[in-house]
Amino acid sequence: MLHPTLVARSRDFDLDEALDAAVDLFWRQGYAVTSVRQLCEAMGIQAGSFYAAFESKEACFRRALQRYVQVQLPALAPGPEAISAWFRAITAASRGGKGCLLVNSAVESPGLDEPTQIEVSARLRGLEAFFTACLHGRESAKANAELLAATVVSIHVLARSGASTAKLRRIAARALELTGLDVR
Amino acid sequence: MLHPTLVARSRDFDLDEALDAAVDLFWRQGYAVTSVRQLCEAMGIQAGSFYAAFESKEACFRRALQRYVQVQLPALAPGPEAISAWFRAITAASRGGKGCLLVNSAVESPGLDEPTQIEVSARLRGLEAFFTACLHGRESAKANAELLAATVVSIHVLARSGASTAKLRRIAARALELTGLDVR
DNA sequence: ACTATTCTTTAGCGATCGTTCAAATATTAG
DNA sequence: CTAATATTTGAACGATCGCTAAAGAATAGT
Numbered sequence: 001m002l003h004p005t006l007v008a009r010s011r012d013f014d015l016d017e018a019l020d021a022a023v024d025l026f027w028r029q030g031y032a033v034t035s036v037r038q039l040c041e042a043m044g045i046q047a048g049s050f051y052a053a054f055e056s057k058e059a060c061f062r063r064a065l066q067r068y069v070q071v072q073l074p075a076l077a078p079g080p081e082a083i084s085a086w087f088r089a090i091t092a093a094s095r096g097g098k099g100c101l102l103v104n105s106a107v108e109s110p111g112l113d114e115p116t117q118i119e120v121s122a123r124l125r126g127l128e129a130f131f132t133a134c135l136h137g138r139e140s141a142k143a144n145a146e147l148l149a150a151t152v153v154s155i156h157v158l159a160r161s162g163a164s165t166a167k168l169r170r171i172a173a174r175a176l177e178l179t180g181l182d183v184r
Numbered sequence: 185m186l187h188p189t190l191v192a193r194s195r196d197f198d199l200d201e202a203l204d205a206a207v208d209l210f211w212r213q214g215y216a217v218t219s220v221r222q223l224c225e226a227m228g229i230q231a232g233s234f235y236a237a238f239e240s241k242e243a244c245f246r247r248a249l250q251r252y253v254q255v256q257l258p259a260l261a262p263g264p265e266a267i268s269a270w271f272r273a274i275t276a277a278s279r280g281g282k283g284c285l286l287v288n289s290a291v292e293s294p295g296l297d298e299p300t301q302i303e304v305s306a307r308l309r310g311l312e313a314f315f316t317a318c319l320h321g322r323e324s325a326k327a328n329a330e331l332l333a334a335t336v337v338s339i340h341v342l343a344r345s346g347a348s349t350a351k352l353r354r355i356a357a358r359a360l361e362l363t364g365l366d367v368r
Numbered sequence: 369a370c371t372a373t374t375c376t377t378t379a380g381c382g383a384t385c386g387t388t389c390a391a392a393t394a395t396t397a398g
Numbered sequence: 399c400t401a402a403t404a405t406t407t408g409a410a411c412g413a414t415c416g417c418t419a420a421a422g423a424a425t426a427g428t
Binding site: 191192193194195196229230231232233236237 | 371372373375376377378386
């Protein structure tokens with residue numbers, strides 16, 4: 001008798017590299033506008049391989065979302081300076097006006113299936129929870145964390161609609177200032 | 185000789201009613217996901233009539249955008265109380281989680297043609313300009329107007345991703361409070 | 369009644385959508 | 399070398415996409 005999982009051909013392409021290509025396309029273009037053919041081309045594979053690796057376009061999108069969170073979101077220890085660091089990261093000059101895949105997906109939400117919607121909104125609430133933890137012990141920690149998380153969202157939207165880095169930084173600076181945080 | 189514009193069959197449907205139907209679909213679903221067939225059905229017309237009245241899906245979307253601004257945006261006289269009134273309007277309980285067509289379109293921007301992109305971002309800057317006018321003479325008018333306009337954007341995004349009315353109102357209240365405005 | 373003009377309907381265009389399937393290819397165990 | 403398993407390619411599936419052309423229906427001047 002033969003071993004079931006050991007006797008076989010292995011994947012020719014790297015799954016994470018393929019997911020990175022998917023992240024790039026979904027991030028730039030959005031879920032609806034991105035076609036499976038585009039994904040296959042960017043991944044350097046054929047349709048059959050695509051559906052063997054991911055199961056559907058939606059499932060691929062869910063995996064891409066996870067990959068995005070894992071690769072693109074800053075890993076910071078909670079604390080007041082983590083918030084300003086977050087704002088510095090999202091207002092960097094090199095981000096190219098793509099915004100944030102999570103925020104973009106939140107807007108595209110009605111076109112996604114329910115588990116994906118839930119994950120997206122949960123991730124957004126996760127950012128707010130992180131900010132709340134960063135402000136733990138301070139006055140109006142919850143209220144300020146909500147506003148700061150909301151400001152992050154708006155900065156991503158405005159960045160995507162072509163706002164200048166300078167304007168994004170002014171918004172970030174004002175939000176930090178009014179909530180009693182330093183820009184640096 | 186016959187008069188050119190007077191001798192003809194007149195339109196069977198109302199253009200503004202058709203545009204309202206388009207606004208509803210584009211607002212709920214987004215540009216890419218909304219099909220011309222859906223638009224026709226919602227308008228109660230056939231494809232031929234659609235392309236006779238609007239010229240393309242993109243052109244219809246542009247008209248719908250204008251109609252949206254005209255019908256859905258509050259018409260307020262500039263002043264500090266106009267800002268809180270704006271926030272009250274966008275956090276009303278009856279808005280149904282559709283967000284704002286302009287904000288949604290800003291996120292969908294890369295999938296739209298250039299003139300539409302420009303109009304969308306110009307409208308967003310228009311809100312900020314209005315808020316600046318509302319705060320004229322106050323301290324940090326520009327900086328606060330930018331942050332408040334950004335907060336409006338984020339409230340629309342969060343509303344679309346399922347945030348509760350209570351949370352949206354807390355964010356609005358905090359932004360107003362920190363910029364020296366009253367909620368009421 | 370006749371003609372000119374514009375709208376409406378209807379059917380269908382070529383292209384692309386997400387997805388599936390069979391055959392070919394590669395990999396490993398016996 | 400053969401059998402077994404997994405992945406690959408490449409071609410298609412039916413459905414839908416945005417859009418158009420032709421014919422019928424309505425309106426107004428002659």
